[in-house]
Amino acid sequence: MKAIDLRSDTVTEPTLEMRRAMAEAEVGDDGYRDDPTVNRLEEAAAALTGKEAALFVPSGTMGNLISVLTHCQRGEEIVLGDQAHIYYYEVGGASALGSLVMRQVPNDLDGTMDLDQLDQAIRPAALAVAPTRLVCLENTHNRCSGAVLPPAYVQSVSEIAQRHGVSLHLDGARVFNAATYLGLPVSDVVAPFDTVLFCLSKGLSCPVGSLLCGSLDFISRARRIRRMVGGGMRQAGILAAAGLVAFETTAHRLAEDHANARLLADGLANIPGVIVDPTRIQTNIVIFELADGNVQGFLETLAERGVKAGSPGGTMIRMVTHLGIGAEDIDTALGVIEVAVKIRTGVN
Ligand code: TLP
Numbered sequence: 001m002k003a004i005d006l007r008s009d010t011v012t013e014p015t016l017e018m019r020r021a022m023a024e025a026e027v028g029d030d031g032y033r034d035d036p037t038v039n040r041l042e043e044a045a046a047a048l049t050g051k052e053a054a055l056f057v058p059s060g061t062m063g064n065l066i067s068v069l070t071h072c073q074r075g076e077e078i079v080l081g082d083q084a085h086i087y088y089y090e091v092g093g094a095s096a097l098g099s100l101v102m103r104q105v106p107n108d109l110d111g112t113m114d115l116d117q118l119d120q121a122i123r124p125a126a127l128a129v130a131p132t133r134l135v136c137l138e139n140t141h142n143r144c145s146g147a148v149l150p151p152a153y154v155q156s157v158s159e160i161a162q163r164h165g166v167s168l169h170l171d172g173a174r175v176f177n178a179a180t181y182l183g184l185p186v187s188d189v190v191a192p193f194d195t196v197l198f199c200l201s202k203g204l205s206c207p208v209g210s211l212l213c214g215s216l217d218f219i220s221r222a223r224r225i226r227r228m229v230g231g232g233m234r235q236a237g238i239l240a241a242a243g244l245v246a247f248e249t250t251a252h253r254l255a256e257d258h259a260n261a262r263l264l265a266d267g268l269a270n271i272p273g274v275i276v277d278p279t280r281i282q283t284n285i286v287i288f289e290l291a292d293g294n295v296q297g298f299l300e301t302l303a304e305r306g307v308k309a310g311s312p313g314g315t316m317i318r319m320v321t322h323l324g325i326g327a328e329d330i331d332t333a334l335g336v337i338e339v340a341v342k343i344r345t346g347v348n
Contacts, residue, residue, distance in 0.1 A: 004329045004336075005308045009174075009257070009284060009322035012205040017249060018242040025241035029234050030056075037237030041244055045211040048247065049196050050187030053219035055212045055226060056240055060085075060173045062231050063197040063210040064136075065093045067169050069229075070222045071195070072133040074099035079121045080136040081107035083143040085171055097229070101130045109280065111141030112153050115160065122164045135161045138171040139178045139189065143312055146174070146261070146285030146320075148181045151189070158192035170196040173210070177203055177283040180254040194218070203254050203284060204246040205323045208239050250323060257284040260321040260330050267334040273341045284321045287312065294344050301340040307333045 005011045014022065028034030038056050045054035057063040064086050068078055078094060080087055082104035086094060094100045105113040105121050118135070125131035137157060139149040161168045170193040172178070179186045190196040195214035200206035212222055226232055233239075258281075265278035265286050276288035290298055293315040302309055309319045321330075 003303075003306050003308050004333050005324065006319035006321070006333065007308050007310045009202040009320050012203070012322045012324055014207050014242050015205060015245070015249065015323075018206065018245045021241040021245045022238050025237045027235035027237035030236050031232055031234060035235060035237040035240070037244070038233075038240045041240035042211070044244060044247055045198075045213055048186050049190050049198070049213040051190075051196065051213040052216040053214065055219050055222050056233070056236060056243075057210050057212055057226055057231050058208060058233065059201070060171070060197060060199045060210045061090045061093065062226070062229060063199075063212040064090060064169075064171055065097065065229060066222050066225045066231065067195050067197055067212055067214075068094045068100060068134060068136075069098045069225045070218060071167050071169060072098060072100050075101075075130055076133040077101040077103050077123065077130040078134045078136055079103045079105060079118065079132055079166075081105060081111070081113050081138065081141075083107040083111075083141070084136060084138050085142050085173065086136055086138075088143060103132070107141070107144060109144060109147070111138065111144035111147035111149055115153075115156055118157065119160050122160070122166060124164070132164065132166050134167050134169055136169045136171060137193075138173075140174045140181075140283045140285070142173070142285065143287075145280055145287040146177065146283035147280070148178045148282045151182065151184075154192050167194040169193060172196045173199040174202055174283065176251050177254050177258070181258060181282050200243045200246055203257060203322055204243075204250045206239070206242040206246050209243055211243075253323070254284070257321040257323070257325070258282070260284075260325055260327055261286050261319075263327060263330045264319060264321065264334065267330065268337065271334070271338050271341055274337070286319045286321075287316050288319075289315045290317065290341065290344070292344065298340055298344045301343055302336060305336045305340065307336045
């Protein structure tokens with residue numbers, strides 16, 4: 001029996017259409033800007049996000065790193081949420097490789113930060129201060145159960161950033177999910193940001209790749225930093241081809257993943273011993289807790305019965321829906337989860 005893999009939407013594999021496009025992709029050496037498929041992908045990404053230019057990078061982590069290294073100089077400060085992927089899961093790259101200070105403001109459950117706290121966290125240059133250069137937001141918010149940032153909140157953050165003269169970057173690894181939820185074009189969702197990073201390799205099902213988008217000047221500086229961190233690629237059109245297919249296909253089916261995540265959360269809410277608030281689930285990430293908190297044992301029991309999930313830490317369990325998961329898989333998974341909870345907690 002095929003495992004129901006809910007660990008992440010990163011487990012998605014390229015579709016048949018992507019594999020065909022990859023096999024037939026026209027390629028060249030992107031170091032010379034000679035790869036027509038990469039060039040097309042970058043143009044399409046710039047158009048989708050409404051920015052002047054885009055840069056194809058191997059991963060979301062590298063795209064965020066390139067962005068912060070391009071925005072900031074050593075010893076400067078980034079303000080971001082304490083649950084931000086850039087802070088939490090990117091191996092401290094901004095500090096380790098960029099000598100940047102990461103100043104955290106607490107994230108609320110909905111992925112937002114208190115606007116007054118954010119305002120106060122931004123510091124002007126002074127003798128004893130690491131000056132703030134950049135504010136980073138995340139949409140959808142991974143550790144906040146895939147929450148979508150309200151456009152009015154983003155607008156307020158943008159006004160605060162502008163008032164302080166600092167730039168605004170979006171870790172939009174799943175910005176297509178946010179746009180789907182809001183019923184808005186991606187360009188509207190990212191309009192308040194100077195730069196945006198989004199991933200092809202998550203819900204969009206491509207094997208590899210992310211795009212960093214911004215002004216022409218920013219992207220030409222980012223291109224040099226990409227080279228510096230070893231992210232320059234050659235016949236990358238093989239990978240870019242999948243991205244072009246994604247823009248036409250997988251980018252338009254994410255509502256299915258959201259419906260399945262809601263189905264999962266509603267089902268979980270009916271299982272005694274599971275703590276979840278289904279009304280919080282807006283996109284494809286479901287984070288819940290177990291009343292007895294025995295996360296590792298629970299995950300092992302699930303895996304033995306063919307359902308894979310992960311833990312973002314502590315008592316939390318994360319399940320992510322994606323192209324490889326249908327409504328029938330959610331039904332099966334819920335049955336397995338119910339049994340596993342009973343085994344682990346003795347709840348009847
Ligand atoms: N997130 C992965 C893990 O790193 C946790 C996942 O399975 O969700 N920004 C956000 C908001 C992300 O969720 C991720 C990946 C990234 C950046 C990094 O992307 P990659 O994995 O391409 O470096």
